[in-house]
Amino acid sequence: MKIDVKKVAKLASLPLSEAEEEKYSKQLSKILEYIDQLNEVNTENVEPTYNVSGLSNVLRPDEVGGRTISQEDAISNAPKKKDGFIITKGVFEE
């Protein structure tokens, strides 16, 4: 299996150097070759497992919990902020 590393890196929003692209292309092909052994396993009529706890639709009362933090604390790690808001690039065109 050959991976289109450029495409995957774009999907992952991961800026890679050319050297990295080349390295990952080789390494990931080798890993996927190993993973291809799963094709030996008959999984006809087998349900997939996504969660082992067996729990689903765990609900809680629709109210504010006890462990909340202030707006100031919530944005304390943002690299750029102003007046209690995070500054980021515009999403929409002017």
Next chain:
Amino acid sequence: MNITGLTLIDTIKALKEKKFSEQDLNEAYLSRINDLNSNLNVFLEIKNNSKGIPVAIKDIISTQNIKTTAGSKILSTYIPPFKATVVEKLLQNNVSIIGKTNLDEFAMGSSGENSAYGPTKNPWDITKVPGGSSAGSAAAVAADLAVFSLGTDTGGSIRQPASLCGVVGFKPSYGKASRYGLMSMASSLDVPGPFTKSVADARLVMDWISGEDGLDSNVFSNKLRDSSPSAQNDKIKGLRVGVPKEYFGHGLNSGVGKVIREAIKKLEDLGAKIVEISLPHTEYAVAVYYIIMASEVSSNLARFDGIRFGSKREDFGEEVKRRIMLGTFSLSSGYYDEYFTKAAKVRTLIRRDFEKVFDPSTGSGCDVIVGPVSPTVAWGFGEKMQDPLTMYLSDAYTIPASLAGIPGLSVPCGFVNGLPVGLQILGKFMDDETVLDVGEAYENATDWHKEKPKI
């Protein structure tokens, strides 16, 4: 009195009897950290406390107002404004954080070498890796730099470094303890758990950190039952202990295999019934794991956008990028069914292997399963760094239990060439108590856990 050599239970007892004060206790540990940390690179952050019982916390577990880097450059200045539930619960039990421990970046690695802050050294031999990813948490307990520590286990990250560092490490059942405040790696696999100097200590820490918090909807409401330590030795009599032939294949180092077989003989001497079993899908576990884990990683690490916290995505290390790439690929359009869904189906078969062995109506009816934690003892720095697949295969015996969500313990059970070996004990989903009972019975009958590295 050698304060830093005491178990958690003995430390609490000594404090109660006023043999030393909390200040003496903290000073003893801080002075040892002062002497040894520069050599071992266990701690990324050290706190000068004078009160409480000193615990070391893996630096992927959020600690309020204490820098938490996940071993990554991307979080080099991150200070969590909240704390993990497991940390909150420890603080309520008079425990204080003495430091944050080094790890493979975002818990991705089996040797501790993937940290952006340099590798942690194995206290038994500083030319060897301590295992990973909870490298610093394992080494902290092995070198007596904390009374106990917390780590996280996604595919073996507690059990494997515990084995390589010669300490007790416990991965509880998925859903015993809350993941709230753990930086998510693979959400269907991640669990927090303790490294300790005895199995009884691990039981006590689990009693503290288990249970619902309303913040992790996969946590079951049941806590560990109380059990008096004195009763453990009787509990192993008549228990059915399964030995899976797949855990003794050609990948197992012969020295390690010999030590593990002796440990199994010991369990038999203690009254356990040894049963030969098979877990036929074991050979596919690493392949399943690398698809499911990487897929969940790629999704979880999408949150690092450099806007709310952290620096730019270029700052992820090599292994983190590799796993994000693998996961993004296996979830991408056209490959999703071939890779992600296929792996999730084989995961079901791996779970069923365990269920069959534990089910009394199928003939095996095992209470626990035992085998090696790691196919080898600690290896040299750099030995597995060139080939990611070789590194991945070193977790072949710990990954299946993670995929099934069942509890797993590593207990010291001997040495090969002066390096520690751990016995892995696996149990039924949510029957963590029987795993701890068997571990404690073995520990009470042996002296391996009392051995300390000469540093």
